[in-house]
Amino acid sequence: SQTIHQWPATLVQPVGSPLSLECTVEGTSNPNLYWYRQAAGRGLQLLFYSVGIGQISSEVPQNLSASRPQDRQFILSSKKLLLSDSGFYLCAWRQWSWETQYFGPGTRLLVL
């Protein structure tokens, strides 16, 4: 069966510090991968998606970036965090032939 992991679960970072959030998927190959941000427990905002290694599509311009160094690994990064980057970050995967996206447990980021 497939599982999706996110690390860390919670993170408190000062403004201006770098960020690296990791998402890994097990039990599948060549998944489509997604990064979402959720502010204040409401709507999901798609940040990035990837259909393969090294292939990243950005949905919203911001100071975040994403990378996919391996087939089942998706990383969200920032060089300098802003207060507005605080939120709940969710990674999701989808098999290319399936309709449904499956979500990880999320990372709660607080920028102070």
Added chain:
Amino acid sequence: GQQLNQSPQSMFIQEGEDVSMNCTSSSIFNTWLWYKQDPGEGPVLLIALYKAGELTSNGRLTAQFGITRKDSFLNISASIPSDVGIYFCAGQLGAGNNRKLIWGLGTSLAVNP
């Protein structure tokens, strides 16, 4: 970006009551998905709908894919305290690797025991 109109935004009901929420859009979708998010966790898929007019049940949950393909509703019968959470609809556009989910803003459900 593109979004679905999901309503109501929030509901506060008594245990045992039925719940109904819906999503509408000006776009035509080929798939509708309903998710539930518990506090502090990732959304979990409840029901997936693939054909216009389709009516699908999952326990006390029932969802329908609107005949115009522009709307969907989710009903919860005989609510219980563990139904608390945020419910999201999502409609799918495109095909293949260009498939994209468009999300509603969520319906926050509170159940009073």
